[in-house]
Amino acid sequence: MFAIPGGLIHHLTGFGNAHHCPVTQAAFALGRSYVEREFGVAERAAKVAEDEEKARVIEARRQSETLYKVHPLDPPLLIDEGFRFWFRKPRTSEGLTWAEQRAIALGFTRHIDGRVQTLTRESNDHVVYADIRSEKKITFNVFGLPIPKGKKVCQRNFDFPDYFKHDIEEKFEVRLKDVLRGLHHA
Numbered sequence: 001m002f003a004i005p006g007g008l009i010h011h012l013t014g015f016g017n018a019h020h021c022p023v024t025q026a027a028f029a030l031g032r033s034y035v036e037r038e039f040g041v042a043e044r045a046a047k048v049a050e051d052e053e054k055a056r057v058i059e060a061r062r063q064s065e066t067l068y069k070v071h072p073l074d075p076p077l078l079i080d081e082g083f084r085f086w087f088r089k090p091r092t093s094e095g096l097t098w099a100e101q102r103a104i105a106l107g108f109t110r111h112i113d114g115r116v117q118t119l120t121r122e123s124n125d126h127v128v129y130a131d132i133r134s135e136k137k138i139t140f141n142v143f144g145l146p147i148p149k150g151k152k153v154c155q156r157n158f159d160f161p162d163y164f165k166h167d168i169e170e171k172f173e174v175r176l177k178d179v180l181r182g183l184h185h186a
Helices: 008-011 022-065 094-105 168-185
Strands: 067-069 109-113 116-122 126-133 137-144 155-161
Touching: 094 109, 094 116, 094 137, 094 168, 126 168, 137 168, 155 168
Parallel strands: 067 116
Antiparallel strands: 109 116, 116 126, 126 137, 137 155
């Protein structure tokens, strides 16, 4: 038998090598079925309402906050929108100013259209978009030219850490050349 309470907790949770016995499995199945019947519809409705409210808040923010264009065909994004990883944090206003100045020092041009800000650097065969929104790094999105409409866009990117202090132009050019080699072979 199981020592109480540690062994019973292991048995009920399946912790370690403990397995659910058929009685426990049946009890949990009945419990899940009951909870789904009693609360499932309300829970799903609450989730839909929560998602709709989040969408309303985002749309309201899009009407008043600065937006950042980081892709030639995608819509511009809010400062905290579209991050792939939950642990990425947006920059402060001071950090945005610093990152913008770094991008300009690397040859990028700032374009402002209403509330939409874009930092790009163009060449004959590619364009680079600077995404300065994330704390601690700038992400550079590289696209081959011409950019086809309605087709999959050939894109590569690389991150450029804020802690780079010396020879930033050379470090940027080396990374860009590596990415361009991959872009042209894709």
